[in-house]
Amino acid sequence: MERARLHQVQRTLPGEIANAEAALAASQVRVAEASDGLAREESLRTRLDREVQGHRQKAARYRAQQDAVTTPAQAEAIEHEVRFAETEIQRLEDEEFASLERTEIYEAALGAARAQVEESAITLEKTRQRIALCQTELTQQQADLEVQRATLRQGIEPEWLTRFDRLAASRGTGIARVDNQQCTGCRMGVRPQVWNQLREGELLPCDSCGRLLYWDPAMAPAPKAPQTESATSDGRAVRKPRQAGT
Numbered sequence: 001m002e003r004a005r006l007h008q009v010q011r012t013l014p015g016e017i018a019n020a021e022a023a024l025a026a027s028q029v030r031v032a033e034a035s036d037g038l039a040r041e042e043s044l045r046t047r048l049d050r051e052v053q054g055h056r057q058k059a060a061r062y063r064a065q066q067d068a069v070t071t072p073a074q075a076e077a078i079e080h081e082v083r084f085a086e087t088e089i090q091r092l093e094d095e096e097f098a099s100l101e102r103t104e105i106y107e108a109a110l111g112a113a114r115a116q117v118e119e120s121a122i123t124l125e126k127t128r129q130r131i132a133l134c135q136t137e138l139t140q141q142q143a144d145l146e147v148q149r150a151t152l153r154q155g156i157e158p159e160w161l162t163r164f165d166r167l168a169a170s171r172g173t174g175i176a177r178v179d180n181q182q183c184t185g186c187r188m189g190v191r192p193q194v195w196n197q198l199r200e201g202e203l204l205p206c207d208s209c210g211r212l213l214y215w216d217p218a219m220a221p222a223p224k225a226p227q228t229e230s231a232t233s234d235g236r237a238v239r240k241p242r243q244a245g246t
């Protein structure tokens with residue numbers, strides 16, 4: 001039972017590391033997204049700057065021609081070109097301003113995401129250390145249990161071991177405490193004679209489920225009156241189990 005529990009605990013451990021790794025990966029994605037956004041805005045503004053530059057040069061050229069105009073129609077055409085260039089410059093500069101505002105948002109997001117990455121990395125590292133410690137402890141506990149188990153098995157007759165192993169494989173547990181004349185494994189009552197034998201320290205199979213029954217004096221309520229029946233002098237001692245099926 002303890003072995004099964006330890007095994008169960010051990011199986012949940014890798015999941016905790018996987019969760020911490022997923023959290024770190026998610027914050028790394030947010031850093032990458034913010035960085036991409038910043039790079040995108042940067043190159044957008046470079047392009048806008050170049051276009052603004054072009055319109056300024058054009059406007060300057062048209063203004064230089066204004067001195068040489070000969071007709072009102074020419075003057076108006078040049079005036080129109082200059083106004084167009086100025087409107088374009090205004091529009092492009094507005095776009096640049098909007099880009100700068102987006103950059104500020106990306107920078108804030110990048111800062112937060114980087115802090116998150118740092119935190120997640122620390123959490124992951126701590127989780128790994130804690131899990132490694134857990135693993136070591138579990139392995140030690142399992143080894144201790146194996147030693148106990150091997151020692152216990154050495155003291156038990158092979159026929160009983162076979163029976164126990166078969167029961168443990170089919171029912172999860174091979175052994176059950178008998179309590180108040182009942183098998184705690186299947187809740188069926190035991191015959192009075194079996195009950196008496198169990199209380200004398202014998203190990204007997206349950207008639208219903210086949211688990212090996214044992215009686216634990218420490219778990220039993222204190223007797224109300226002195227018992228008269230079958231109180232032999234050695235009745236309390238836990239003896240080596242007798243052959244089953246008497």
Ligand SMILES: [Zn+2]
Nearest residue numbers: 183186206209
């Ligand atoms: Zn039973």
